[in-house]
Amino acid sequence: MRRRSLSSSTSRRSPRAREGRIVSAPYPARVTSIERAQAVLAGGCDSPVRSGWGVNHPMFVQRSAAGAYAYDETGRRYIDYVMAYGPLLFGHTHPALVTGLDEVAKHGFVWGTTHPEEMRLAERIRAHLPSMERMRFVSTGTEAVMSAIRVARAFTRRSLILKFAGNYHGHFDLALLNAGASAHTSDASASGIPEGVMHDVVVARYNDLESVDALLRGREHEIAAIIVEPIVGNMGYVTPVPDFLEGLRERTRRYGALLIFDEVITWLRFGPRGAQDRVGITPDMTTIGKIMGGGAPIAAFGGREEVMAVLAPLGGTFTGGTHGGNPFCVGMAHRVLDLIEAHPEYYDEMRARAERLADGIRAIFRTRDLPYAVVQHESIVDFKFRAGPPNRNYDDALAADKKKYAAYYAAMLQRGILLPPSQNEVMFVSTAHTDADIDATLAAIEASIGDR
Numbered sequence: 231m232r233r234r235s236l237s238s239s240t241s242r243r244s245p246r247a248r249e250g251r252i253v254s255a256p257y258p259a260r261v262t263s264i265e266r267a268q269a270v271l272a273g274g275c276d277s278p279v280r281s282g283w284g285v286n287h288p289m290f291v292q293r294s295a296a297g298a299y300a301y302d303e304t305g306r307r308y309i310d311y312v313m314a315y316g317p318l319l320f321g322h323t324h325p326a327l328v329t330g331l332d333e334v335a336k337h338g339f340v341w342g343t344t345h346p347e348e349m350r351l352a353e354r355i356r357a358h359l360p361s362m363e364r365m366r367f368v369s370t371g372t373e374a375v376m377s378a379i380r381v382a383r384a385f386t387r388r389s390l391i392l393k394f395a396g397n398y399h400g401h402f403d404l405a406l407l408n409a410g411a412s413a414h415t416s417d418a419s420a421s422g423i424p425e426g427v428m429h430d431v432v433v434a435r436y437n438d439l440e441s442v443d444a445l446l447r448g449r450e451h452e453i454a455a456i457i458v459e460p461i462v463g464n465m466g467y468v469t470p471v472p473d474f475l476e477g478l479r480e481r482t483r484r485y486g487a488l489l490i491f492d493e494v495i496t497w498l499r500f501g502p503r504g505a506q507d508r509v510g511i512t513p514d515m516t517t518i519g520k521i522m523g524g525g526a527p528i529a530a531f532g533g534r535e536e537v538m539a540v541l542a543p544l545g546g547t548f549t550g551g552t553h554g555g556n557p558f559c560v561g562m563a564h565r566v567l568d569l570i571e572a573h574p575e576y577y578d579e580m581r582a583r584a585e586r587l588a589d590g591i592r593a594i595f596r597t598r599d600l601p602y603a604v605v606q607h608e609s610i611v612d613f614k615f616r617a618g619p620p621n622r623n624y625d626d627a628l629a630a631d632k633k634k635y636a637a638y639y640a641a642m643l644q645r646g647i648l649l650p651p652s653q654n655e656v657m658f659v660s661t662a663h664t665d666a667d668i669d670a671t672l673a674a675i676e677a678s679i680g681d682r
């Protein structure tokens with residue numbers, strides 16, 4: 231069979247292509263980016279929240295980003311409070327993270343071997359989070375939590391996991407049951423999550439030890455682990471009530487189970503010692519991710535030495551990953567820790583901006599007699615369209631008025647403010663947000679709340 235030569239196929243191309251220029255696919259002008267996305271990406275996106283389905287609004291198509299700002303396709307600037315759903319503690323393009331990357335990449339991106347910088351990173355993390363006596367690097371928070379759960383099951387030789395409604399731990403099977411954030415799980419036949427998975431997981435109410443006890447009654451000696459976001463960022467911002475986490479710590483000890491803290495959002499957001507230091511409770515295992523890579527995909531799981539010893543080659547439990555601990559992402563994580571360790575004042579600055587934002591929103595609500603509680607902790611700011619105290623659990627989160635949030639989201643976008651397209655998410659303030667950004671945001675809120 232004769233093969234067509236490259237040159238003969240070239241001769242059929244347009245003159246521009248023959249000159250060696252890249253010719254993009256000839257989309258007719260009337261095809262919008264959203265239609266184009268839907269024609270090639272499943273549902274038009276890689277993660278459903280991005281589609282705008284939570285606010286019944288067309289998807290935000292982003293062309294670029296810098297500092298505190300996201301830019302849409304027309305080049306219009308928006309003050310960005312999504313911040314990639316948490317990783318961007320320093321905004322989009324902090325010079326310490328985006329310059330000199332050839333230095334980070336000069337020995338390659340991935341090796342498939344263990345290396346000293348990976349050891350040094352683990353030592354640095356353990357210095358901040360001593361509960362992670364041994365750890366492993368992976369690429370995403372989902373992998374970190376999935377691996378931690380397998381380790382906990384292997385260590386305890388039990389299967390049952392207790393999790394909380396409205397916490398989000400990634401998109402592996404059991405994590406999605408009644409999960410917060412933008413997760414949505416249909417019944418087993420439609421979701422792809424086998425019925426069998428439900429036998430080994432129970433879902434309790436956050437901040438409610440009675441619901442924990444009710445679910446564990448009679449199954450106390452089946453429980454492998456309780457996994458919890460110690461401070462939650464996935465059903466709005468929710469803090470633990472006094473004695474809740476203490477109660478989980480006490481019960482896991484009493485039943486011979488492990489306590490896993492999912493600090494994928496909270497580690498580095500609340501400082502290098504994480505939420506576990508703030509709440510004064512030491513978990514058996516911890517998962518971290520998001521901020522630690524400065525935007526590059528790196529996460530980790532770890533815990534007590536004897537627990538992590540179940541992992542092969544010491545034990546019989548397997549986790550692995552082609553990209554786990556790769557030198558590029560490890561190099562980025564070192565840069566993040568370098569920045570944080572060199573600039574403790576960053577936290578004060580972010581807190582001051584977040585307080586300015588939260589106080590401003592409270593003042594607007596007071597003037598307009600709006601009954602919404604505004605919460606702020608470090609660089610997280612949140613309020614929901616629901617009267618009464620801040621969210622304490624997922625029932626509260628689900629009671630918020632979705633239509634009002636959707637209208638508010640659209641009105642804010644029109645005024646150049648990019649909010650998370652779901653009321654389960656929170657606003658993240660970064661080191662890049664300025665007082666002027668906060669004041670512009672407050673002006674937009676004042677006008678948009680009036681649009682209701």
Ligand SMILES: Cc1ncc(COP(=O)(O)O)c(C=O)c1O
Pocket residue numbers: 315369370371372373375398399400401411459464492493494495519520
């Ligand atoms: C607390 C928490 N755990 C785990 C995950 C999953 O992380 P990833 O999206 O990197 O898989 C997330 C993501 O939002 C999270 O918020």
